[in-house]
Amino acid sequence: MKKTKIVADNKIPFLKGVLEPFAEVEYLAPGEITKTAVKNADALLVRTRTKCDANLLDGSNVKFIATATIGFDHIDAKYCDARNIKWISAPGCNSSSVMQYIASALLTLAETKNLLLSDLAIGIVGVGNVGSKVAKVAKAFGMKVLLNDPPRARAEGNQGFVDLDELISRSDIITFHVPLNKDGRDKTFHLADESFFGKFNREKIIINTSRGEVVETTALKNAINNKVVKACVLDVWENEPDIDRELLSRVDIATPHIAGYSADGKANGTAVCVRAINSFFNFGIDPKWYPLELPQAESSKLMMIDCADKSEQQIFSEAVFHTYKILDDDGRLRSSVETFEKQRGSYPVRREFPFYSIEWKNCRMEIVNRLAELGFNILSK
Numbered sequence: 001m002k003k004t005k006i007v008a009d010n011k012i013p014f015l016k017g018v019l020e021p022f023a024e025v026e027y028l029a030p031g032e033i034t035k036t037a038v039k040n041a042d043a044l045l046v047r048t049r050t051k052c053d054a055n056l057l058d059g060s061n062v063k064f065i066a067t068a069t070i071g072f073d074h075i076d077a078k079y080c081d082a083r084n085i086k087w088i089s090a091p092g093c094n095s096s097s098v099m100q101y102i103a104s105a106l107l108t109l110a111e112t113k114n115l116l117l118s119d120l121a122i123g124i125v126g127v128g129n130v131g132s133k134v135a136k137v138a139k140a141f142g143m144k145v146l147l148n149d150p151p152r153a154r155a156e157g158n159q160g161f162v163d164l165d166e167l168i169s170r171s172d173i174i175t176f177h178v179p180l181n182k183d184g185r186d187k188t189f190h191l192a193d194e195s196f197f198g199k200f201n202r203e204k205i206i207i208n209t210s211r212g213e214v215v216e217t218t219a220l221k222n223a224i225n226n227k228v229v230k231a232c233v234l235d236v237w238e239n240e241p242d243i244d245r246e247l248l249s250r251v252d253i254a255t256p257h258i259a260g261y262s263a264d265g266k267a268n269g270t271a272v273c274v275r276a277i278n279s280f281f282n283f284g285i286d287p288k289w290y291p292l293e294l295p296q297a298e299s300s301k302l303m304m305i306d307c308a309d310k311s312e313q314q315i316f317s318e319a320v321f322h323t324y325k326i327l328d329d330d331g332r333l334r335s336s337v338e339t340f341e342k343q344r345g346s347y348p349v350r351r352e353f354p355f356y357s358i359e360w361k362n363c364r365m366e367i368v369n370r371l372a373e374l375g376f377n378i379l380s381k
Contacts, residue, residue, distance in 0.1 A: 004281050005061075007038050008045040011345050012068050013266045014291035015045070018274055022283035038062060043281070045273050048074050049341075057085065064280045068269035070094060070130070070260065071211065073180040086280060090272035092129030094265025096352045096375065098209055099133035101259040102175065103374070104326040105207060105233045106141065107317045108253060113231060117313060118142030123171030125164070125191070126178035126210065127152060134175060140370040141316060146171055150186055168199045175207035176214050190216040197223040203230035209259040212237040217244050224250045235259040241340035248337060255329040256340045264352045267291045297351040299323065307363035315367055319358060319376060324350055 003024045008015060010027035019025050028037060030049035035056055038044060043064040046052065052065050053076035065087040067075060072089040080087045110117050121144035124131045131149070138145050146167045153161040167174065178188045192206070192215040206229050208215050217238045223229040232251040237243040240257060248254050271290045278285040303322045307315050332343055353375035360368060360378070372378045 004042045004283075005040055006043045006045060006277070007033060007041040009033065009047050009050065009068075011047065012045055012270055012273070013263075014270045014294075015274070018285070018289070019277070019283070022281070022285070035060070043277055045277065046074075050074060052076060052080065052087070054079055057083075064277060066090075066273040066276050068093070068266070068273050071179060073182075073211065088272070088276045090269040093268035093272055094260030094262065095129040095133050096354075097260045097262035097265035097350070098130045098177070099137050099374075100262065100320070100324050100350075100352055101209060101235065101255075101326065102134050102207065103137045103141075103316075103320045104324045105253055106138075106173075107313070107320055108326050109205065109231055109233070110313060111317065112252070120144070120172040121146060121170055122173040122175060123148065123162075123167035125149075125167065125174065125176045126188075127161075128177065130209075131177035134177060137374060140374055142312065165199060168196070168204075169201060171204065173205040173207065176210045178210050178214060180211040180213055188214050190214070190219075192216060192219065194219045194222070197228050200228045203227060205229070205231040205233075207233040209233075209235040212240055217247055221247055221250060243337065243340065245337065248334070253326055253330050254333050255326065256333050256343045258329060258344060258347055261344070261347045262350045262352050263294045263297075264355070267294055294351070295349045297323070297349050297355065299356075301355060302357050302359060305358055305360045305363065307360065307367065312367060315363070316371075319356075319371055323353060323356055 004022065006019060006023045006025045008025055008027050010029055030047065033046065033050045038056060038060050041060065041062055044052065044062055046065065046067050048069050048071060051074050062085055065075060065080065065085060067089050069089060070091055070093060075087050077087065106117060109115060118141060122138045123146040124134055125148045127135065127147045127149040135145050135147065147161050148164050148167045149161055181188045190213065197219055220229065224232060233253040234251050235255045236257050267290065274285065274289050275287060278287065299322055303319065305315060305318055354377065357377040357379055358371060368378055
């Protein structure tokens with residue numbers, strides 16, 4: 001019997017060797033996943049750089065597509081559904097990684113801009129897997145949290161949510177965690193446009209880790225130039241990897257679409273794909289399959305924190321920066337913007353909060369408990 005043929009993105013980690021006993025697997029760079037390459041494939045395992053639409057799939061044998069990512073705007077769902085091509089994404093797989101990224105970004109801005117986060121209100125646009133965890137980190141930092149999510153508000157009722165205009169009015173920081181919807185009732189394409197920034201009643205901070213096209217480049221540059229936006233953190237950009245150099249020079253923290261790139265987040269995404277393809281083709285792999293061993297981070301698994309004479313914010317900074325210093329990624333991008341894609345493909349090992357244990361002294365239990373809520377392992381006294 002002919003073996004199932006799988007074409008897989010060669011940058012999906014922890015995958016090699018897993019499916020080979022059951023299928024013929026060809027690993028290709030995203031640019032090599034072409035119409036010719038997939039013609040005889042039964043399944044595709046991809047990331048965001050592979051557009052799965054008629055241009056790629058017409059005339060192919062593809063019956064199954066899995067993307068090892070939260071987002072799926074690179075998959076033409078209507079086309080696939082009409083042709084009975086089963087497709088899945090990995091919702092929430094890297095939500096804790098993005099939470100860690102946002103935590104590091106907020107604490108870095110607080111340090112460089114002399115801000116007290118507990119005095120600020122953060123508006124979270126999009127409160128799914130990622131936005132919910134960002135709310136958790138903001139609350140741990142003592143921030144006021146405003147939530148905007150029209151689909152959830154319609155389904156669950158308005159309690160707990162605010163509309164976008166109210167969020168804009170009351171927030172000091174606005175962070176986007178929405179899917180990219182090109183049209184329809186919940187369109188997010190260029191959600192932050194000239195009109196959006198025109199509603200600002202004071203200077204605000206903008207963070208975008210969702211999709212580059214959610215924020216209109218020209219409108220954001222104008223808002224920064226006009227001092228409507230006083231600080232900006234961008235992980236995602238319009239026209240990646242050919243990003244706007246002028247915008248890069250204007251933002252405070254710039255990274256190459258790696259907010260969700262922790263080793264843990266990548267392993268979660270791969271696990272979702274392996275379990276789904278196993279279920280679809282009945283390969284017989286353990287339905288709870290997960291990579292056996294994740295790489296170690298450079299920083300020690302154990303940290304010692306003495307809270308004496310430190311503010312809450314300083315304690316959180318010490319813990320979070322031990323796990324991830326966002327300015328390292330910023331520095332790499334600024335020094336070599338032309339290697340945007342290469343930096344994503346060879347991203348250093350980053351482990352999430354639960355990888356780390358904290359030994360503490362002179363800390364109030366309330367702070368210790370908040371660190372535990374973020375996922376850190378707290379060693380008992």
